[in-house]
Amino acid sequence: MSSFEEKSTLKLFEKNFITENQFNQIKEYRGLGIFSLHAELKLALYLSVLLFTSGVGILIYNNIDTIGHVAILSLLVITIAVCFYFSFKNSNGFSRAETQFENPVLDYVVLGANILTCTFIGYLQFQYNAFGTLYGLATLIPTIICFFSAYYFDNKSVLSIAITGLAAYIGLTVTPRALLSEEFYATEGLSFSAIALGIALIAWTIYSKRTILKTHFSLIFFTFALHLIGLVSITNLVHFNSAIWLLFLIILGVACFYFYKISYEIKSISLYVFTIIYAYIGLNLVIAQLFTIIDFDDIWELLIVLLPFYFVTSIVIFIKLIKKFNKLKN
Structure with a gap:
């Protein structure tokens, strides 16, 4: 057995979760070196x-x-x-x-x-x-x-x-090319269609849960909904456009809060990570807009010095959040 597996098994034995006979059987089985190709x-x-x-x-x-x-x-x-x-x-x-x-x-x-x-x-x-x-x-x-x-x-x-076909039916192509060519920003109707589809996927998932209809599909529906709403909101936040910009900021904030709760509910690390990423990007876009509105000329050099600390702190917080999630999930 590897060191980690051996310590984990020994801990279970010490806490009386497994008997001595079971401990020996586990040790013997792992000693065979069998691995799954599934x-x-x-x-x-x-x-x-x-x-x-x-x-x-x-x-x-x-x-x-x-x-x-x-x-x-x-x-x-x-x-x-x-x-x-x-x-x-x-x-x-x-x-x-x-x-x-x-x-x-x-x-x-x-x-x-x-x-x-x-x-x-x-x-x-x-x-x-x-x-x-x-x-x-x-x-x-x-x-x-x-x-x-x-x-x-x-x-x-x-x-x-x-789901991809459904998105294509209403005119969405969520691809790197579509994002780079700013298709969502160029067409407000397309942006709202994407958000409406995301909300519809969430609503269907809630309905499915209440009627016990393929509830294990929830993660797929939530993942598509998160990416649709997140990508569209961020694409529109990149461009400052008064009330529309504020509207997409609110949509992104509400979506991140909702999916943050859902990720804990269904215990999905992937949903949790992407929610944090979208929230972090949205936060940085807000900060970037503040730089364009407020005059920071007097403290510009100080901000440049603090920038590396900001990113290092962000990484540390991100790692702690992941550890906290895994701890609560387990």
Whole structure:
């Protein structure tokens, strides 16, 4: 056993949480040097699905004139049908509680089926204009299918795709390119749409909790909501614009306070860390705006000297907050 594991096990024995026989069994088991490959195998399966679906896309792009549109669409339909057939055949059916396939590989079959479904519908619209000028349907239909699959097969990866599709349906593309090009700031309507979607995700999570509907999906919904509200608010705070700037500052403050409480409630370290980061960025943007309003010429050199201490103190406080959270969570 490693030093940490040995001390932890010994502490449990000293506090009479385990018997001497159990202590010896634990020590003997850990001495075998057995380790789990569960996480590595799941990662390999996930990468396999991504590589397969990416390969399908590249194959279509490079051989579209050779293979033909009908042949490509037929191949996609057959593959999707086979994936969904095995998924439904081995599924335990819909349940409001958490369910799992007996064979975890089927989770990735469901994921592959939904990614290929999105590819199929997108290709159908691009090549044949199947939905005419109703371009939103090309996004909405695969989004609905992904939401159905996520809840029926209890698949978190597919749920993430569904929420992303929903965001795309209302015109959001939360990507580094979108942030760098200041799309949220350029369109106030887009900013408020993003915040409205974030609030809607929170409301759905609260409803799901009260009705006991897939409550283990809460972290995914909260994570998307936090990033939507946080990124939009910060993007708009970068630009000083009187009442609108103040409005987004209030939204960010309320959101950070809410998610701070929620992170403790659901014991999510990732939600807690991102909440602190967004709050810290918002605080620094407020300080930056104060520098533009108030004249600090007389003490400018002193502020430059204090700046490194400010960042070091921030890091120390951040580490203490994380330790406090882990202590309370455990």
